[in-house]
Amino acid sequence: MKALQFSVSIPQFAALKVLGSISKRSYYHGPLATIRLVDVPEPQLPSADWVKIRTHICGFCGSDINIILLRDSPTVTPFASFPCTIGHELCGEIMEVGSSVAGIKVGDVVTIAPYLSCSARGIEPVCRSCQMGRPSHCENFAEGNLSPGIITGACRDVGGGFAPYLVAHKDQVFKLPPEISPKEGAMIEPAAVALQAVMDNTPSEDDKVLVIGGGVIGNLIVQAIRAFDIGCSITVAEPSKFHAELTSEAGADHLITDGEILYHTRHITGARAYKPMLGKDILMGGFSKIFDTVANTETLDASMWSLQTGGVLSVVGIGKEVMTDLTPLWMKLQTLKGVYSYGYMDMHGERKHIFEIAIDYVKHKRLNIESMITHTFAIEDYRKMIEINLNKKKHRAVKTAVCFT
Numbered sequence: 335m336k337a338l339q340f341s342v343s344i345p346q347f348a349a350l351k352v353l354g355s356i357s358k359r360s361y362y363h364g365p366l367a368t369i370r371l372v373d374v375p376e377p378q379l380p381s382a383d384w385v386k387i388r389t390h391i392c393g394f395c396g397s398d399i400n401i402i403l404l405r406d407s408p409t410v411t412p413f414a415s416f417p418c419t420i421g422h423e424l425c426g427e428i429m430e431v432g433s434s435v436a437g438i439k440v441g442d443v444v445t446i447a448p449y450l451s452c453s454a455r456g457i458e459p460v461c462r463s464c465q466m467g468r469p470s471h472c473e474n475f476a477e478g479n480l481s482p483g484i485i486t487g488a489c490r491d492v493g494g495g496f497a498p499y500l501v502a503h504k505d506q507v508f509k510l511p512p513e514i515s516p517k518e519g520a521m522i523e524p525a526a527v528a529l530q531a532v533m534d535n536t537p538s539e540d541d542k543v544l545v546i547g548g549g550v551i552g553n554l555i556v557q558a559i560r561a562f563d564i565g566c567s568i569t570v571a572e573p574s575k576f577h578a579e580l581t582s583e584a585g586a587d588h589l590i591t592d593g594e595i596l597y598h599t600r601h602i603t604g605a606r607a608y609k610p611m612l613g614k615d616i617l618m619g620g621f622s623k624i625f626d627t628v629a630n631t632e633t634l635d636a637s638m639w640s641l642q643t644g645g646v647l648s649v650v651g652i653g654k655e656v657m658t659d660l661t662p663l664w665m666k667l668q669t670l671k672g673v674y675s676y677g678y679m680d681m682h683g684e685r686k687h688i689f690e691i692a693i694d695y696v697k698h699k700r701l702n703i704e705s706m707i708t709h710t711f712a713i714e715d716y717r718k719m720i721e722i723n724l725n726k727k728k729h730r731a732v733k734t735a736v737c738f739t
Contacts, residue, residue, distance in 0.1 A: 421495025
């Protein structure tokens with residue numbers, strides 16, 4: 335079968351850092367490409383605790399483009415194994431069920447929580463993070479009976495969504511009700527990311543919230559806040575007017591499209607500006623909660639100065655080699671929260687996985703996610719998909735995906 339696989343070596347990494355600065359095409363086209371469409375055997379069940387899934391559709395995540403363009407920090411390489419078939423936002427059909435799997439049968443339509451934690455790796459007792467109900471922060475991503483890999487799509491042993499078939503551990507699999515379409519099924523994973531981010535830093539009615547970045551996750555964070563029936567003020571900072579307007583439809587009250595976050599913070603929140611000897615204005619007051627889905631040096635700097643005393647900044651994006659002035663952190667007693675993936679939460683007195691909450695919210699139309707998939711491709715057209723992701727504004731793209739059916 336054909337699979338879209340990623341691989342990189344140290345010499346290749348060094349060469350692409352030079353060639354890629356001239357043309358990004360070098361990363362996905364030509365002899366040094368990090369991503370290739372290759373022939374691989376159909377996967378077999380690793381053990382009786384696994385299932386085989388036939389992929390219907392797989393979304394192309396921002397993390398996928400970062401992997402292909404080598405934007406991720408090399409410090410995460412101990413927790414990946416190459417070559418790996420990428421893709422983790424997927425919907426598919428169960429084709430084979432291991433003898434130790436209960437509650438799942440051939441023909442079920444499912445999605446997966448892609449983390450490869452202790453249970454998938456056959457490790458007992460499970461680590462502290464898994465005991466806490468946060469298996470996506472497992473301490474054993476490079477241990478156990480699988481090759482290193484944080485998630486499906488970064489481990490050479492289990493495949494990924496950009497192939498007709500992959501395998502998944504029973505603890506990863508979530509059955510989808512018939513009310514949920516395949517496109518919605520593929521969007522459950524990013525919806526779960528947004529729901530977890532909001533549940534970990536839940537606004538109150540009186541909060542003034544800033545979301546930096548109006549792409550898929552930024553849009554879904556706005557939707558998640560509104561799905562929880564929170565009527566707080568929400569501002570979205572997004573340079574693309576197309577994407578910014580979509581967040582307005584999702585429930586944002588104010589839009590910042592000119593990049594002047596500090597200026598608009600004053601007018602939206604009543605913050606006061608003070609001029610230092612050098613550099614940008616310093617704000618006192620500001621937003622009470624910020625979700626930064628970009629998390630580069632510029633946005634984190636703006637976030638911290640736009641955040642009021644005692645405010646909480648959720649770092650949802652993954653910036654590389656960030657350098658920022660930490661003065662607001664101590665001067666305004668701020669809290670910075672790392673945000674990654676999802677786990678189990680107590681909701682209405684019941685312990686639930688975020689995927690269960692996301693599936694329920696999508697089923698009852700409290701999240702609008704199907705229309706976010708604006709472009710679909712055959713696996714053979716992956717280069718065109720990459721190019722559209724490199725210029726989403728021009729193509730009015732939100733989420734792109736590969737369809738196999």
